[in-house]
Amino acid sequence: MTSNINCNTCIIKSSAAKALNSEQLNALGKNCVQIDFKKGDVIFKEGTFSVNITYLREGIVKLHTEGKTSQILKIAKGPRYLGIPTTIEEKINHYSATALEDCHICFIHTNIFKSFIEENKKFAYEIIVELCNSELELFQKCVSRTKNNVYGRLSHALLFFSEKIYETDNFNLPLSREELGNFINTTRESVSRVLAELDSKKVIQIKGRQLKILKPEALKELSVI
DNA sequence: GCATTAACCACAG
DNA sequence: CTGTGGTTAATGC
Structure with missing residues (x-):
């Protein structure tokens, strides 16, 4: 011991x-x-x-x-x-x-x-x-949180998980919608809505916490940083 | 004014 | 815990 x-x-x-x-x-x-x-x-x-x-x-x-x-x-x-x-x-x-x-x-x-x-x-x-x-x-x-709207903040966060944490385009989000909201200074409802919309636009694929980033360039465009 | 954005609330899976 | 719809306040054009 x-x-x-x-x-x-x-x-x-x-x-x-x-x-x-x-x-x-x-x-x-x-x-x-x-x-x-x-x-x-x-x-x-x-x-x-x-x-x-x-x-x-x-x-x-x-x-x-x-x-x-x-x-x-x-x-x-x-x-x-x-x-x-x-x-x-x-x-x-x-x-x-x-x-x-x-x-x-x-x-x-x-x-x-x-x-x-x-x-x-x-x-x-x-x-x-x-x-x-x-x-x-x-x-x-700090810049991302200040200059980006919800789309940009969430895009930035998704890219962060993909590039810095998991180093792949295909992974499970480690956070609930609520926590994701707390991470990017927004509400769980906004997170749900934006994820659903990015999914419908074929920028990402989201099933529960399973995330696949289809168009990282599109996410980068949404985020100023 | 009118449109957009996003929070807040409520209710249903 | 999530997704969605309605409402509302703030902001921009």
Whole structure:
């Protein structure tokens, strides 16, 4: 149960962890736990105390706010870190993470993570790169949400799932209509209507959550970004 | 004014 | 949880 993890032999290291030497990887193994989550499981929750950096080795999660007006902030696919902004210099999680598919997660003590940043330049640099990518992605999303109408926002989201998450034109949507609405700032009714209309125009094929993108170019035209 | 967009509500699968 | 229809408020032309 309390056996240490061997991070030296991990084949799904983050690009930052690849910069660690063997000694540091041993230290990392002693200061983290790996936990498997099932689809639908809560990984961490908004408002709770947090002393860990969360590393999503494998799987897909949604980062979201709690409450009646729940917003989906981001959909993330492993490998990548999840909780850096909500853990560094913060005691309380500012958002929740829920598994959309089965996930392998490593919880890493914030202290060892911080010490790596101090003692290993390459590690720190790779963390900055990841945070920069994340910010750019959010800027894009921000523009899409501000400049696009419902068609454009949904098109953007469908392309995002297709290109960034599943890397195929044919996949199952990981979200309900309601959640999709929360993701692109609209209502479940609008999502239903737009999906039905795109289907009737043969831009996509939608059956329940089964989605096939027939004309990605058409979706790109609907979205300004 | 008139048309369009999208939210809100209600009700039926 | 979804799909659809009616209603309505806001916005653009």
